[in-house]
Amino acid sequence: MNRFIVLEAVLQNKSFTKAAEQLGYTQSSVSQMMSNLEKEFNMHILKRSRTGVELTPDGEKLYPHIRQALRQYRGLIDTANAINGLQSGTVKIGAITSVSCYWLPDLFKEFKALYPQINFVLNQGDYGTIIDWLKNDQIDFAIMTAEYGEGFNKTIVHNTNMNAFIPVDHPYANADAVPIEALADDPFILVEGGGYSEPLEAFKRSGVTPNVRYKIQDDYTIMAMIEAGLGVSILSELVYRRTDFNIVSKPVEPNVTRPVAIVYKSKDELPIASQHFAKFIIDRKEELK
Structure with a gap:
């Protein structure tokens, strides 16, 4: 099973050297394990390319079965841990910036107070990248919008307001709210969402087209x-709470929201530690602000 774990690390890092550093092996031992794995299956599994180490065509056919074996092995370990009282385990999460910055540090701290031996691996990315991580089993679950990711199970834990972020000298800086049509007149700075954008959907619903400059x-x-006065944007209200930028954040008219959800393939297939942490978040959803 160790060779499967090493193969997974090599593919995630696209490098023998980085996989070795991640797992605490020498580069030569990683190379030897991959060579032995290829001998065992009598095929070339890995190849080097301009972008790094990747699967051969034969490896692409084999790897889904290896991934399944790893899931079953980790499930076995997690079940044993659960029987022993959740003494160990790793929770792998993908999250958007506002969630990873504002909610997760405190949630990690509270959970580790209950289960000190649980470790967390946090990957921060845009929606498209996070969904790819879910598809490839690089993370156990995601915390992101419920509006994106067809085919995945979702449990909404919060509805976050998306506010207008504008310079302090903007005409609407002292207003109670900013009409979305006014934001369409200014240079607009768009968050690269990787396949989905709450601001673009909001503009579309209002029948206006933003001047996306960046x-x-x-x-x-x-x-x-x-x-710096280069434009305006629509961002989660959460990110404004932990910033000292000299800017203004105001509600948008009509209101723009982001339904934040725990997104996963199957709750029953989640590792035990991740099941516990997902439930931990859901049980505290009323406290998420």
């Missing part, structure tokens, strides 16, 4: 650009 993946870069 597409940026990072909320904090966007706020820095707004502070």
Whole structure:
């Protein structure tokens, strides 16, 4: 089973060297394990390309079965841990910026107070990247919008307001709310959502077309650009709570919301530690603000 774990790390990192660093092996031992794995199955599983190490055509046919074996093995380990009182385990999560910054640190701290031996692996990305991680079993579950990710199970834990983020000298800086039509007149800085965008959907519903001047993946870069007077944006209200940028955040008219959900393939197939942490979040959803 160790060779399967190493293969998974090699593919995730696209590198023997990085996989070795991640797992605490030497690069030569990782290479030897992959060579032995190929000998065992009598086929070439890996190849080097310009983008790094990837699967051969034969490897692509074999790897889904290896992934399934890993899931079953980890399920076995997690079940044993559950019988022993959830003494160990790793929770692998994919999350958007606002969630990973504002909610997860406190949730991790509270959960580890109950289960000190549980570890967390947090991957932050846009919607498209997170869904790819789910499809490839790189994460156990995601915390993201419920509006994207067809075919996955979702449990909504919060409805977050999406506010207008504008410079301090903007005409609507002192208003109670900003009409979405006014935001369409300014240079708009769009969060690169990887397949779905709450602001673009809101503009579409209102029958207006924004003047998208920039597409940026990072909320904090966007706020820095707004502070510099380069445009306006619509972002989660959460990110404004932990920033010292000299900008203004106001509700949008009509209201724009993001239904934040726990997104997963199957609750029963989640590792035991992840099942417990997902339930931990759901039980505290009324406290998420």
